[in-house]
Amino acid sequence: MAVTIAPSILSADFANLEAELGRIATADWAHVDVMDAHFVPNLTLGLPVVQRLAQVSPVPLDCHLMIADPDRWAPSYAEAGAHSVTFHAEAAAAPVRLARELRERGARAGLALSPATPAEPFLDWLGEFDMVLVMTVEPGFGGQSFLDGCLPKLRRLRSAVDEHGLEVRLQVDGGVSAETVERCAEAGADVFVAGSAVYGADDPAAAIAQLRGLAGG
């Protein structure tokens, strides 16, 4: 299974975001956390910044929308040049319709599940998505402790994806580090988001390489 490492810019220096992207040029994707202070109690950045980052980033942008009403706003992130656009199941009114719209606009469509959101309602619809994001912390902030209780959900998704021969990536985000990444890989993840473990390291490239190795890549 291919391993994708996507450092979260949530732990980067927001005053120097363009330069901070340069520090993770050995990663596969840059994970961009869009937070609106409504769906989550934090505010980060929005569409104009993503448009700019998409132009200068050395790696594809993986946009994680932690926003209310993604049905209205997510397609613009696809048009802004994001490689993938992931929205939250808890916030979307029509997840399948929205996924189709994102794909029509040239982006990969991702469905994010917060820790308390079960996978079961979506198992029959997995083929509509390119990726499912299993949040391993409550969305909103970096630097939180990894929630082991999310791993059974990841295993359930991995079984469903493999059983039906689907090409759906399974992403984990939150508390992913050298201590937890192997557990995520064993449970079926193949895309790993890490914020503080990469941007908090003296050598982000070495941290990326270590995570990749531990994840089996």
Ligand SMILES: O=C(CO)[C@H](O)[C@H](O)COP(=O)(O)O
């Ligand atoms: O989506 C997020 C929080 O909502 C972040 O991407 C995530 O928490 C990454 O930070 P860390 O690796 O430090 O936990």
